[in-house]
Amino acid sequence: MNLQRKPSLPASANQDGRSSRRASHSARRIIVAALALLALALGYLTLHPEHAPAALADRIADLTGANAHPIKLMRPAQAPLSGLALLGREMFNDPSLSASGKQSCASCHSADHSYGPPDGRSVRLGGPNLISEGLRPPPSLAYLYRQLPFGIGPESAENDTPASLSQLAAQGAATLRAAKTAGASAAAAAAIVPQGGLFWDGREDTLMAQASGPMLNPAEMANKDQAEIVGKLLHARYRDRFGALFGPAIYGNPDMLFAEAMSALSRFQIEDVSFHRFDSKYDRWLEGKARLSPAELRGLKLFNDPAKANCAGCHLSAPGADGLPPLFTDTEYEALGVPRDQHLAANRDPNFHDMGLCGPLRTDLARQTQYCGMFLTPTLRNSARRGVYFHNGVYHTLREVLDFYNLRNVAPGRIYPRDASGKIAIFNDLPAAYRKNVDFADAPFDRKAGAPPPLSDRDIADIIAFIHTLDDGTR
Ligand code: HEC
Numbered sequence: 031m032n033l034q035r036k037p038s039l040p041a042s043a044n045q046d047g048r049s050s051r052r053a054s055h056s057a058r059r060i061i062v063a064a065l066a067l068l069a070l071a072l073g074y075l076t077l078h079p080e081h082a083p084a085a086l087a088d089r090i091a092d093l094t095g096a097n098a099h100p101i102k103l104m105r106p107a108q109a110p111l112s113g114l115a116l117l118g119r120e121m122f123n124d125p126s127l128s129a130s131g132k133q134s135c136a137s138c139h140s141a142d143h144s145y146g147p148p149d150g151r152s153v154r155l156g157g158p159n160l161i162s163e164g165l166r167p168p169p170s171l172a173y174l175y176r177q178l179p180f181g182i183g184p185e186s187a188e189n190d191t192p193a194s195l196s197q198l199a200a201q202g203a204a205t206l207r208a209a210k211t212a213g214a215s216a217a218a219a220a221a222i223v224p225q226g227g228l229f230w231d232g233r234e235d236t237l238m239a240q241a242s243g244p245m246l247n248p249a250e251m252a253n254k255d256q257a258e259i260v261g262k263l264l265h266a267r268y269r270d271r272f273g274a275l276f277g278p279a280i281y282g283n284p285d286m287l288f289a290e291a292m293s294a295l296s297r298f299q300i301e302d303v304s305f306h307r308f309d310s311k312y313d314r315w316l317e318g319k320a321r322l323s324p325a326e327l328r329g330l331k332l333f334n335d336p337a338k339a340n341c342a343g344c345h346l347s348a349p350g351a352d353g354l355p356p357l358f359t360d361t362e363y364e365a366l367g368v369p370r371d372q373h374l375a376a377n378r379d380p381n382f383h384d385m386g387l388c389g390p391l392r393t394d395l396a397r398q399t400q401y402c403g404m405f406l407t408p409t410l411r412n413s414a415r416r417g418v419y420f421h422n423g424v425y426h427t428l429r430e431v432l433d434f435y436n437l438r439n440v441a442p443g444r445i446y447p448r449d450a451s452g453k454i455a456i457f458n459d460l461p462a463a464y465r466k467n468v469d470f471a472d473a474p475f476d477r478k479a480g481a482p483p484p485l486s487d488r489d490i491a492d493i494i495a496f497i498h499t500l501d502d503g504t505r
């Protein structure tokens with residue numbers, strides 16, 4: 031539009047001059063109004079990029095850190111704790127249930143650390159004198175509410191005769207494994223793989239079956255047998271609750287009392303919202319209620335980029351179609367070949383190897399050697415709050431973990447020690463025969479030695495910034 035006023039003509043043109051001035055006045059007003067509207071619209075769209083046309087929405091989101099496609103997350107329903115769960119909470123925090131009298135579930139699964147270990151020790155001490163060392167760091171107990179029983183998938187059709195784990199494993203061995211690529215549909219990756227279950231090796235299926243494990247484990251709460259635990263429960267300060275919940279007959283029925291006690295521990299973990307808060311900055315970003323900083327947003331993109339970090343290939347970052355918040359694990363098992371933790375007491379024996387699915391703690395898959403070295407993919411929610419990483423606790427910072435992912439293939443000399451002959455001891459925590467199980471298919475593990483690392487220092491800092499947005503209660 032031409033805003034230039036024509037030079038006004040003398041006398042006779044007076045009338046014309048006034049009307050042209052009026053015209054240009056109103057033109058200016060229209061422009062000012064249009065600019066104001068545009069500014070308002072832009073302001074509105076920076077707050078709500080989801081209402082902009084798709085292409086523009088993504089640009090605005092990039093600039094502002096807002097989510098261009100917010101959704102409503104389906105969180106587990108909240109209700110006051112049942113009587114059973116309240117009993118479970120007492121037990122969870124009760125050190126008198128251990129042989130030492132000093133250790134409760136909470137000693138190794140601290141509520142302030144998302145029910146993971148309270149400090150950076152690689153493994154915990156337990157036993158009657160608190161000097162027996164465990165093999166693995168305690169996982170976080172949060173976000174297990176959707177964990178399915180252990181299986182070797184895909185799920186068999188309902189009317190099939192259930193195949194044994196070994197049959198399934200044999201089938202799985204014959205099927206080519208689908209590479210895991212961030213962003214690929216779950217169906218594409220539905221190969222026959224071990225998945226689900228509790229513990230680093232999936233050897234227990236339900237929180238209820240699991241609960242007696244630590245109570246009886248000689249390196250943990252170290253009770254002799256069920257009778258010893260029942261004896262302690264009968265003297266606990268909350269013993270009256272058993273009668274109130276189940277009737278007085280329960281005091282004369284140790285099997286029933288024990289079963290109800292284990293179920294109480296499980297109810298506490300399922301019902302108490304502190305185990306599945308879903309109130310991280312990332313959750314609120316998914317809902318369009320928080321913005322990521324430029325570093326966090328770059329980190330998220332690298333995390334999801336199948337050609338770069340590809341973390342989301344296994345640590346799923348996208349909500350389910352039904353709005354289920356992502357758990358940052360596909361609950362499948364992988365052999366990453368993490369270095370041996372030389373500080374563990376068990377590892378002083380060079381012939382000892384913790385091989386996850388194929389043993390020694392798990393025994394039913396010992397002959398399925400194609401699974402040796404495989405461990406459950408843990409959630410990355412609240413991972414930044416942990417002081418210990420991987421199944422053997424070999425790393426203590428996220429930077430070390432990211433260096434492992436980045437350099438394992440391209441510069442193994444920076445990850446593994448050298449053996450006596452000076453050779454780099456690659457995959458030194460697995461017997462040589464099983465090193466072929468280690469994942470070379472999925473990025474960032476698909477590069478050759480000497481190739482440039484997939485991630486720069488800045489990329490790594492950005493991914494770590496993003497992982498911090500997965501901490502519960504972050505703003
Ligand atoms: C001495 C430390 C210690 C104590 C005490 C302890 N745990 Fe654990 N917990 C662990 C370790 C270590 C693991 C992982 C073990 C493995 O993978 O073999 C674990 C695993 C678990 C798991 C499986 C988590 C997952 O992600 O698969 C649950 C559930 C659990 N513990 C609950 C409990 C309960 C309930 C109690 C109290 C009755 C308890 N723990 C007491 C150390 C402990």
Ligand code: HEC
Nearest residue numbers: 339340341343344364405406407408419420421431435472
């Ligand atoms: C191929 C699947 C896969 C990919 C890709 C992957 N992870 Fe993992 N991640 C795992 C498995 C399996 C473990 C446990 C391995 C073990 O302890 O031996 C793990 C463990 C971790 C842990 C330790 C958590 C804990 O509680 O101990 C962190 C942190 C982590 N991954 C971050 C990442 C990041 C960041 C990326 C991207 C650079 C990534 N992962 C890519 C499968 C994967």
